[in-house]
Amino acid sequence: MLKIRSLEVAYGGLHALNGVSLEVERGEFVAVVGPNGAGKTTLFKTISGIVTPLAGAITYMERDLLAVAPAERAQLGIAHVPEGRQVFASMTVMENLEMGAYTRKGQQRWSETLPMILALFPILAERRAQLAGTLSGGEQQMLAIGRGLASAPELLMLDEPSMGLAPAIVDAIFERIHHIHRNGLTILLVEQRVAEALETCDRGYVLETGRVAMEGTHKTLMADERVRRAYLGM
Amino acid sequence: MDDLYWHLVDFLQAFAAGLLVGGTYGLMCVGLGIIFGVMRVVNFAHGDFMMLGMYAAFYLVTGFGVLAFLGPYAGPIAGAVLAGPIVFAIGWLLHKFLISRVTGARVVAAEAEGHYAQIILTLGIALVLANGGLILFGSTPLSVQTPLSRESWEIGPVFLNQARAVGFIMAVICALGLYLFLTRTNLGKALRAAADNPTAAAYVGIDVDRAHRLAFGLGVGITGVAGGLFAMSQSFQPYIGFDFVIVMYAGVVLGGMGSILGAFWGGLTIGLVQQMSTLILPYQLQNTAIFVVFLVIVFFRPQGMFGRVWERT
Numbered sequence: 001m002l003k004i005r006s007l008e009v010a011y012g013g014l015h016a017l018n019g020v021s022l023e024v025e026r027g028e029f030v031a032v033v034g035p036n037g038a039g040k041t042t043l044f045k046t047i048s049g050i051v052t053p054l055a056g057a058i059t060y061m062e063r064d065l066l067a068v069a070p071a072e073r074a075q076l077g078i079a080h081v082p083e084g085r086q087v088f089a090s091m092t093v094m095e096n097l098e099m100g101a102y103t104r105k106g107q108q109r110w111s112e113t114l115p116m117i118l119a120l121f122p123i124l125a126e127r128r129a130q131l132a133g134t135l136s137g138g139e140q141q142m143l144a145i146g147r148g149l150a151s152a153p154e155l156l157m158l159d160e161p162s163m164g165l166a167p168a169i170v171d172a173i174f175e176r177i178h179h180i181h182r183n184g185l186t187i188l189l190v191e192q193r194v195a196e197a198l199e200t201c202d203r204g205y206v207l208e209t210g211r212v213a214m215e216g217t218h219k220t221l222m223a224d225e226r227v228r229r230a231y232l233g234m
Numbered sequence: 235m236d237d238l239y240w241h242l243v244d245f246l247q248a249f250a251a252g253l254l255v256g257g258t259y260g261l262m263c264v265g266l267g268i269i270f271g272v273m274r275v276v277n278f279a280h281g282d283f284m285m286l287g288m289y290a291a292f293y294l295v296t297g298f299g300v301l302a303f304l305g306p307y308a309g310p311i312a313g314a315v316l317a318g319p320i321v322f323a324i325g326w327l328l329h330k331f332l333i334s335r336v337t338g339a340r341v342v343a344a345e346a347e348g349h350y351a352q353i354i355l356t357l358g359i360a361l362v363l364a365n366g367g368l369i370l371f372g373s374t375p376l377s378v379q380t381p382l383s384r385e386s387w388e389i390g391p392v393f394l395n396q397a398r399a400v401g402f403i404m405a406v407i408c409a410l411g412l413y414l415f416l417t418r419t420n421l422g423k424a425l426r427a428a429a430d431n432p433t434a435a436a437y438v439g440i441d442v443d444r445a446h447r448l449a450f451g452l453g454v455g456i457t458g459v460a461g462g463l464f465a466m467s468q469s470f471q472p473y474i475g476f477d478f479v480i481v482m483y484a485g486v487v488l489g490g491m492g493s494i495l496g497a498f499w500g501g502l503t504i505g506l507v508q509q510m511s512t513l514i515l516p517y518q519l520q521n522t523a524i525f526v527v528f529l530v531i532v533f534f535r536p537q538g539m540f541g542r543v544w545e546r547t
């Protein structure tokens with residue numbers, strides 16, 4: 001569904017991605033893990049079109065994604081739940097979800113997606129008229145994921161949904177993501193919480209200073225000696 | 235007893251006058267409220283867009299007489315309304331070629347969100363518009379002629395100038411229409427979302443540059459309409475923008491940043507204070523009175539009358 005070939009991205013002279021290749025099949029749950037500054041967020045921003053690569057190719061459902069304008073990429077079914085949540089702070093919870101459904105498909109499917117989102121995160125139904133900026137961190141993360149789902153996407157990209165949250169909330173959020181995936185959505189997840197991410201994914205990539213250092217199925221990565229030592233603390 | 239009666243009449247008269255002029259101020263503030271309150275763009279040329287609205291209305295109605303066929307009553311009102319799209323188009327173009335360079339997603343990370351560059355750029359635009367206006371339109375004070383400005387409605391002992399009253403009604407309708415547009419329609423919400431968080435807006439599929447351009451055009455266009463309405467009861471010259479811009483900022487801050495209805499109330503309050511201050515203060519102190527009230531309200535309610543507080547994420 002998503003194929004990335006030899007992606008090169010630089011900010012000014014500094015290379016953030018050095019030839020990253022990655023693939024996501026329909027229905028898969030793919031995790032990208034790696035330390036701070038590895039280029040994970042940059043990878044997502046490039047897929048969404050906020051950052052333009054120097055070289056490389058991205059194909060999404062047989063289309064050259066780099067030729068598609070950034071605002072049109074959401075229309076193709078890509079939902080990006082950004083790092084640090086980035087909710088529309090001055091708008092209500094409901095308005096945030098409505099904006100998630102800004103795409104044509106989101107509009108058409110609104111009557112089905114909204115009840116699904118509210119069932120997944122009941123707290124959002126309770127807080128529907130509250131300004132998003134006044135929600136707690138965990139609630140904002142749920143809203144950001146709900147907003148992503150509201151577009152009725154084909155591919156859900158999650159950038160560090162665990163960031164700054166208490167362990168109990170992180171578990172709840174991972175459990176929800178797992179649930180969304182079991183219902184058939186393709187997921188691309190970026191995480192620093194390597195253990196949780198590798199446990200839930202089908203396949204994973206380890207990104208280190210802008211390169212794919214390792215890739216493999218959930219089982220191979222979990223069993224890999226280097227991964228265990230460097231990331232799982234075993 | 236008689237004395238008290240006339241004091242009361244004076245009071246009511248000043249109140250009514252303040253309300254009527256305040257409605258037009260309110261609409262001006264609503265326009266700035268979109269740009270400064272919602273989009274957080276500093277636009278010092280805002281008063282000059284109001285001036286452009288005044289001249290647009292003047293040339294449509296009196297100068298070229300395009301709207302003469304509508305008659306002396308409907309013509310000036312139609313002129314004010316049509317000044318909106320004209321000023322919108324000017325604002326849209328200025329935003330596309332100049333203002334977008336110092337606003338929006340490109341500069342959120344810059345120091346003070348690009349406000350320094352915005353101040354300089356829009357001050358420059360303000361000067362160009364005011365001086366350009368002087369060359370194009372001349373310095374003779376003009377006004378949009380309408381018989382309404384010489385007629386009054388009487389409510390008991392209180393006189394309501396018809397031009398101001400009609401301006402008030404139109405201003406309320408426009409402000410309400412804009413409020414409903416921004417809070418009830420998908421496009422309106424998208425404009426707010428693009429202003430609130432440009433990056434996230436792009437992720438949900440909003441064309442952020444287009445949204446900013448539309449919002450800017452809308453903000454100046456609405457103020458242009460207010461200018462056109464105001465021109466029915468007030469004479470103007472190309473430098474009138476400078477007299478109004480600070481008052482408009484006061485109105486927006488008074489109402490609460492980011493609140494459209496608040497901006498309208500802010501402008502209304504300023505009109506009321508300005509007119510009612512004449513009851514007890516000499517005419518020259520009108521603007522001082524406005525800022526004293528402004529400081530008092532901001533002292534007790536820093537978020538403005540209708541401002542809501544949230545942390546920016």
Ligand SMILES: Nc1ncnc2c1ncn2[C@@H]1O[C@H](COP(=O)(O)OP(=O)(O)OP(=O)(O)O)[C@@H](O)[C@H]1O
Nearest residue numbers: 011016034035036037038039040041042043083192
């Ligand atoms: N806008 C930018 N300008 C300049 N350099 C940047 C910019 N954004 C990111 N970088 C640099 O690119 C590299 C990769 O950053 P990126 O945000 O993609 O890392 P990350 O893997 O998401 O890290 P984290 O886990 O901390 O979120 C870092 O060295 C960072 O300093």
Ligand SMILES: [Mg+2]
Nearest residue numbers: 040041042083
């Ligand atoms: Mg990151």
